[in-house]
Amino acid sequence: MEAEIKKPSPPGRWEKALTRSFWWVLLGGMLVSSVLRESLGFWPSVALTVALIVAFTLVVARLAVSEREARIVRDAERGLIECAIRYPKALPGSLSSRWERGFAEVNNGIIKFRPLFGEMGSPTGQVREFSELSSYGLLDLPPKRPAELKRSWKIAAIGTDKGDLEVATGEAGMSLLAGHSDRNTGPF
Incomplete structure (x- = not known):
């Protein structure tokens, strides 16, 4: 019989969101930029969109890191x-x-x-x-x-x-x- 090991704890929702968010964040950024372009102009809308994307990514990354650390400790206890x-x-x-x-x-x-x-x-x-x-x-x-x-x-x-x-x-x-x-x- 083949040896088996325990299954690791599944990644949390913020970890999944961080790894899968690149495409939909980029798409959302393009949408926000096109909406803001008419009222702010091209360069201000691009700058504001980039700032929003970076802020969103940092918040999700921070939540994902804390979730990952808790998962690693849980697995180590097992x-x-x-x-x-x-x-x-x-x-x-x-x-x-x-x-x-x-x-x-x-x-x-x-x-x-x-x-x-x-x-x-x-x-x-x-x-x-x-x-x-x-x-x-x-x-x-x-x-x-x-x-x-x-x-x-x-x-x-x-x-x-x-x-x-x-x-x-x-x-x-x-x-x-x-x-x-x-x-x-x-x-x-």
Whole structure:
């Protein structure tokens, strides 16, 4: 039987609105600009429309960020983290040497990782299971941050039954990993 992991909490309505809003905000901006153009003129209507779009986007982004942080904490309490993994000893340029985003369930010293398909997609693909976790500590971020890693993520080097593994995740994920790795080899 194939291993399964818990499903992540679904994105909230503000998170969905932020990722899906680009087209309808642009369309709404064009409509507002054309309505205001007759009374204000071309350039003032464009400036006011851009200001309204930026203000709307900032408000929605702020609501989405708070919603996302609450979702991440909820998932971490359930033992589920959003992360990216890679195999540091893989051949350079191979697919295994690249970062792969997904979700990992950390429970009883075992990491079950399932890759993520798309930004808002759900985890898909085969679950990879890593056990016998031992911490090697935190690694420095590369000079050029890979696109798969989010800004606030840190990278932890972990020894597993299948070889060395690098896991990049946020603070909640790091504390969860630290709680399930062998404490004799070093903290995160």
